[in-house]
Amino acid sequence: MTTSETTHQPIRRAALIGGTALLVLAVLAGFANFGVLENLVAEGDAQRTAQNIREAETLFRYGVAGFLVVAVLDVVVAWALLVFFAPVHEGVATLAAWFRAVYAGVFTVAIAQLAGVPSLLGAADTTGGRLDAEVLSKINAFHDIWDAGLSLFGLHLALLGYLAYKARYVPRLVGVLVLIAxxxxxxxxxxRLLVPGSSIEAAMFTFVGEVVLMVWLLVKGGRVTVDESAPASPVRQS
Structure with a gap:
């Protein structure tokens, strides 16, 4: 292996690790959120929600476990993208990584609300409507904490978009899409924080930037090379 290849290898490896982690993360998050939580939770109906979880407690536990793995993978992605984008601007890349790592911590706090639901349902001294209301309250707390944490995730993506656009080691369009995401x-x-009852769901349309970045990392990221003679665009594809 040449000196040049040795220099490029950590960045290429980080791209593949980050892309793979993003892919697994996306699958697990989809299963946990859409396949489990949204199927079991009846919005505004505490009794039905509690009953659904009782009848599918094992599935619910798998969903919570899936969320926890997602939180761990978020930290892996934060590290991988730090390594990958550091040649562009180490300070900004580090800040972006910290935003995602802190988001993962906030997300874990949110998941803890869900983790307490099965034990609450099994409590012998809490029955009827009170128990059902507590279950729904924990689920609502999960969403509230997660929503707050997503502001940090948004800042993470915005900085990644800036780095991608600045470096040009991914197509500029990808950088723009990630920034928009x-x-x-x-x-x-x-x-949701500033406008009570807000039903804005912009991320449902802008998330495409995340998908594009993931695909690019998996398909092209493993072939980038560092060009130290071009500081404005320090990384290029081989």
Missing amino acids: GLGYLVDSLG
Whole structure:
């Protein structure tokens, strides 16, 4: 292996690790959120929600476990993208990584609300409507904490979009799409905080930037090379 290849290898490896982690993360998040939580939770109906979880407690536990793995993978992605984008601007890349790592911590706090639901349902001294209301309250708390954390995730994506656009080691369009995805999360998160009852769901349309970045990392990221003679665009594809 040449000196040049040795220099490029950590960045290429980080791209593949980050892309793979993003792919697994997306599958698990889809299963946990859409396949489990949204199927079991009846919005505004505490009794039905509690009954659904009782009848599918094992599935619910798998969903919570899936969320926890997602939180761990978020930290892996934060590290991988830090390594990958550091040649562009180490300070901004580090800040972006911290935003995602802190988001993962906030998300874990949110998941803890769900983790307490099975034990609550099994409590012998809490029955009827009170128990059902507590279950729904924990689920609502999960969503509230997660929504707050998504503002940090949005900042993470916005910085990644800036780095991609600045470096040009991914197509500029990808950088723009990732930046837009970050702004979408910020609009959603801050909208719910500042406008009571807000139903804005911008991220439903802007998330495409995340998908494009993931695919690019898997398909092209493993072939990038560092060009130290071009500081404005320090990384290029081989």
